Amino acid sequence: MIVLFGVFIRYNEEADTHWQEFRRENNISSDIENDFYFRYPSFQDVHVMIFVGFGFLMTFLKRYSFGAVGFNFLVAAFGIQWALLMQGWFHTLDPATGKILIGVENLINADFCVAGCLIAYGALLGKVSPVQLLVLTLFGVTLFAVEEYIILDLLHARDAGGSMVIHAFGGYYGLAISWVLYRPNLNLSKRLNGSVYHSDVFAMIGTLFLWMFWPSFNSAITDHGDGQHRAAINTYLALASSVLTAVGISSVTQKKGKLDMVHIQNATLAGGVAMGTAAEFMITPYGSLIVGFCCGMISTFGYVFVTPLLEKYLKLQDTCGVHNLHAVPGMLGGFIGAIVAASATEEVYSREGLINTFDFEGDFADRTVGTQGGFQAAACCVAIAFGIVGGGCVGLVLKIPIWGDPADDNCYDDEAYWEVPEDDESIPPILEYNNHMIHKLPDLYLGCVQGMS
Amino acid sequence: MIVLFGVFIRYNEEADTHWQEFRRENNISSDIENDFYFRYPSFQDVHVMIFVGFGFLMTFLKRYSFGAVGFNFLVAAFGIQWALLMQGWFHTLDPATGKILIGVENLINADFCVAGCLIAYGALLGKVSPVQLLVLTLFGVTLFAVEEYIILDLLHARDAGGSMVIHAFGGYYGLAISWVLYRPNLNLSKRLNGSVYHSDVFAMIGTLFLWMFWPSFNSAITDHGDGQHRAAINTYLALASSVLTAVGISSVTQKKGKLDMVHIQNATLAGGVAMGTAAEFMITPYGSLIVGFCCGMISTFGYVFVTPLLEKYLKLQDTCGVHNLHAVPGMLGGFIGAIVAASATEEVYSREGLINTFDFEGDFADRTVGTQGGFQAAACCVAIAFGIVGGGCVGLVLKIPIWGDPADDNCYDDEAYWEVPEDDESIPPILEYNNHMIHKLPDLYLGCVQGMS
C-alpha cells in the first residue's frame, strides 16, 4: 500500500503549497474559496456516519458489540486506503503525469466507497471472520470503483448520495455473499442472535448519528452553492417523514401496538437512502416527504414480513436486514432519481440550472432530460447487477475454508476473536458463608444447590 | 402534511437552481457566500443537540431509555415538519405568491421550535404516552410560532439562542402540563424512578453533546460575521463557568462531599440556557463568566432544594427537573438580555454596530436602547405567560382519558410501549442441578428457596 501510494498519490493544487500561485493564476479572491471550506464540514459528518454510525448501528447484538464496532473500524480504515487508489485510477488519474491528485473530495469519495462494503458487512454480521471481511473489502472496493466508473463516467448518470452506487450495490453485494455462505445450522447460535437492553441503546447512537448526518452525506459532493443547499433540505425532509411512518407501521404490525426497536433503529433511515440520487434535483419539498413516507413504510414492512420469508424460502440470512434498509430503498432511490430527472423542465430549473444540475456539458451537451432519465434507470440496473454477480463470486471465494470463519455454534460471539473481559458487570456482594468470604455468585449457587441435594 | 407542503413550501433562492442568476443579480462574488456555508455547520451541531443531546440526556432512568431516545426521536421528527409550516406562515410567508420559501435558516428554526417541546417532554418523561406527546407537540409548535411572532416581530426583541422563546416557554409549558396531569399515586412506580450505573453514563453522552454544541445553538442564527463569532465565545465562557459552580455546589450540598450525577448532567448546562438572549450582545467575556457562575449555582440549588418542595407543596412532578435547567435559567436569561440591551452604548458598540446588533432599521429605526431593554423584558413575560397558560390548556386536553397514558404503577417503564428484550444482560452460567441443565437464574432461586422450606 505504501509503495503504491508512493508511486501514484500526490496532493492536488488546493492542498499543495503551490496553492497561492494557483489562486493568482485562477483569479480566486480568497483562501475561503478553497474546496476545503466547501466540503470539510460535510466530510467530517460523513466520517462520523461511517465510523460511529455504521459501527454502533451494528452493536445491537448482545455479545457482538466488539466485533461490530471493531471490525467496522478495521474494514473502514483498510478500505479508505484502497479506495483512494482504486477510485484514483478510474476517475482522477492525470494521464500526463500518471499521478492521482487528492483533495478533500477524494477523501469523501473514499468514505462513500467504504460505505458500500460496510453495508455488505451488515448482512454478514456475526458470521464471518475479520480476514473474510478484509477480502470482502478488497474485492468490494474494486467492484465499486469499476461500477462507479461505468455509472458516473460512461453512462453519465448523477448519483450524489449514492442510492445506486453505494446502497443498491452494497446491499445486493452483501445479500449475494450471505446467500452463498448460507449456514443451515445457524440456529445453534440462536441464543446470541438478539439484543439486550443496553445494546439496543448503543445501537441508537449509531442510528441517530446516521440519521442526523444523512443530509451531509447526500450533499457532500454535490455542486457548490444551491446544489449542496438543496440536497441537504430534501434529505432532511425525507428522513423526518420516514420516522413517522416507521413508528406508525411498527406499532400497527406488532401485537398490542408496541414498538419494535429494530424498526426504529433501521427503517427510520430509509428516507435518506432513497433520496441519494434525487436529493440534488428539484424534487420539491413535498416530493421529498412523499419519498420518505413511502420508503419508511416499505422498509418497516420489509423487516416485519420479508426478512423472515427470505430466510425461510431463499435461504438468505441477513443479520441487520440490509435488504430492507439498503437494497430495496437504494433501488427505489435509483428509479425515483430516473423519474425526477426525466420530468425535469427548463421552466422549473432554468436553462442554466438544468445544465449545472445534470452536467450537460462537453460530450453530453445535447442530452435531453428524457434520455438522462433512461440512463439513470440503466445505471440502477448496472449497480444491482454488479452487486449480485460480484457478491456471488466473492461469496464463492469466501467459502474456501481457509479464512478462519466461526463455527455454527459460535456465531454472534465476540469470544471467537476478542479477549472479552469476565462478565462481572455487577460487582458481587461479599457474603459470609461458613466463615469464608465469597466473591463469586456462581460458586454460591452451586454451593447452595449442592447443600440441598 | 404532504398536501400542506405541496401547497405552501418551496426552496428559497439560495437553494433553488436559479441561484446562479440570483448571484449575478445581487452581485455575489462566490458560491461560498451562499447562506448554506455560513450556517450549515452550526445547523448540524444544533441537529445533534436535538436528537442526541436531548435524547440521551433523558436516558438516565434505569428502564426508560428506549422511551427517552425513541420518543424524543419521534416528537422531533414530527415537530420539525409541523414547525416548518407554522413558522413559515407566521414569519416567512411571501404575501405575493402565498408560498413559504425555505433554506437552511428555516431548518435551524424548526429545530429550535422542536427544542421547546422536547424541554416540555423532560418534565413529563415516563408519565405520558407517545400519542400524548404528539398532541403536546402539535399544540406546542403552534403556540411557539405565535409566541415567536409576537416576541420577535411585534415586540422586535432579540433572542438569538432562545432563552425566552425556547427555554422559558418550553420549561413553563412542560411544568404547567405536568401540574395538570398530577398523579397522586406515582410512588407506585418509585422503584423505576432512578438511574443505574450505565444509564447515567448514557445520559452523560447527552449532556456533553449539549454542552459542547451550545455555542453553535446560540450563534446559529445570529448575524453573519462578528455576530456569530461573539455569540459562540460568550456561550463557551458561560458554559465553562457553569461547570465549576455546579460541581462545587453539588459537592457542598451532598453528604460527605460526594458529587451527584444529576447535577453534573444538568446544572452544567445552565450557563448556555441563560446566555441565549445576551450571547450576541457585547456582554463582555467576564460578563459571560458571571452569568455562567450565577446560573450554575441557582440551577444546582434548584435540584437540591426546589424540586422536592415543588413536588411536595405544589403537586408538581418534574422528572428531569426542567424547572431548574430551562424554566428559571431561561427566564433569568431573558432579563439579563434586557439589562444588557438597556445598558448598550454607542461607545462600546459603535453606531453601526448598535444598528446591526439590535436591528434598529425600518419601523424601529428610532428605538433607543432603553426602550429596547423594556421590550426585551416584556418579551420574557410574554414567553412565560404563553408557557403557563398554553400548558394549562394543553394539560386539560391531555387529561381526557383517550390517549393511552400508562397506569400509575407502570410509569418510567419501557414495557408499556416497547418490545423489550429479555434481560439476560449477563449470559446465565449453565449449572447442573439434579441432572438438569438450568439456564434461568430465577428458577434456581425459586428451587433453592423451595428446597429449604
Next chain:
Amino acid sequence: MIVLFGVFIRYNEEADTHWQEFRRENNISSDIENDFYFRYPSFQDVHVMIFVGFGFLMTFLKRYSFGAVGFNFLVAAFGIQWALLMQGWFHTLDPATGKILIGVENLINADFCVAGCLIAYGALLGKVSPVQLLVLTLFGVTLFAVEEYIILDLLHARDAGGSMVIHAFGGYYGLAISWVLYRPNLNLSKRLNGSVYHSDVFAMIGTLFLWMFWPSFNSAITDHGDGQHRAAINTYLALASSVLTAVGISSVTQKKGKLDMVHIQNATLAGGVAMGTAAEFMITPYGSLIVGFCCGMISTFGYVFVTPLLEKYLKLQDTCGVHNLHAVPGMLGGFIGAIVAASATEEVYSREGLINTFDFEGDFADRTVGTQGGFQAAACCVAIAFGIVGGGCVGLVLKIPIWGDPADDNCYDDEAYWEVPEDDESIPPILEYNNHMIHKLPDLYLGCVQGMS
C-alpha cells in the same frame, strides 16, 4: 477568575461589533472571510475530542466511568478558562492596551492546552482526587503556556497539531507525576482495575470520536487554505494506517490471535499523535502512511511489553498507557517534524510556499530549512524536559497529604467521590419466601446460605 477576565480579556476585531469597520479598513470583501468561518467547524471537532473523546476513552474501567467522564469535564472546563488567561499573557497580550483580544483561534488553543492536562490525567486515572486534578491542571496549564512560548515564539518551531507541545509534554508530565505518586499497595484495588463488556463499548465512543476528528485537531490552527487542507489529508492517512498495524500487532502478540480491546482503543490513534508536527508540511501521502504504520506498531508493542516493564522496574503506574499513546508517539512526531522540515526543498514547496509554511518572516527571514530542523528537534527536547521536570515538581506538591486522595484499596472506584446508584441493573424478580415478598437478591442469598448451615 472573573476579576482577571474583567481586567484583561476583550473580544478581538473579528468578534467585536466594530467588525464592519474593520472589514472596510482592511478591504475584506465578505463576512465569510471572518476567521470564524475558517476555524469554527474545526474548533467544534476539537471540542468534541476534548470532552467526549478523552472523557469516554477513559470510561473503560468497570467502576470509574463517572470519574472518567465527570472529572474530565471538570478539569477541561476549569482549564480552558485558565488557559485563555495564561496563553493570552504569553502570546497575544497587546502591550499598548494591556488587553488580551480573543477570538475563535484562542478558544482552539485553550482546548489544546487542556488536552495536555487530560493526557496527564490518563496516567493517573483512578488514583487521584478531583482536588489533585485541579491542582495538576493549574500548574499544567501554566507550564504549558511557558513551554509553548519558548517553543513557538522563541525557537520559532512549527507544531500545529502539538506532537511536542501537547502530546510529548502532556505524556511525560503525567508519567512523572505518576512516578512520584507511586502506590506500592495498589494491587489492593486490582479487582477494579479492568473493564467489563459495556464499559469497553463506551470507551470505543471516545476512541472513535478522537480518531475521526484528529484531522481537525491537526489542521485547526494551520494556515488558511492549503495548510488546513494538507494537514487534514495527512492526518487522515496516518490514522488509517495506524489502525491496520494496531490490529495486526494486537492479533500477533495475543494468544490464539485474539484481539485486545486496549490496543484497538488506543494504539489506533498513535498515527494522529505522531503527525501533529509534520501534518502541515509536504510530508507526502505515502510519508503519512509510513508514519502511521510505524507508530501504530510501536504503540501496540508498548502496550504489550513496555507498560508491564515500566510498572515492574520503574515503579511507574500508568492506568491508560499514556506512555505508549502520547509520550512516545509525541516525541517521535517531534523528531519526524524536524526531519521533514530539514529536508524541505524549494523545488517541492516553491519559494512562496516555503516562506508560508515555515513562517520565514521578520526576524526569521534568513533561517534555512536545516536550521529550522535543528530548532524543531531542540523544541522537542524542551517539551520533554518541561514534562519530566514540571511533572516531578507537581508530583511532590500532590504528595502532600491534604488533597483527599483515595486509599489504596479504594482506587478505580467511583464510590469514593460520587453518589453511585444501587446496582440493580436487572430489576430483581419478586419471589415469595415464607410468605414474605423478597425484593433484594442479596438478602435471598444470605437467607439461603443461613438456611443451609
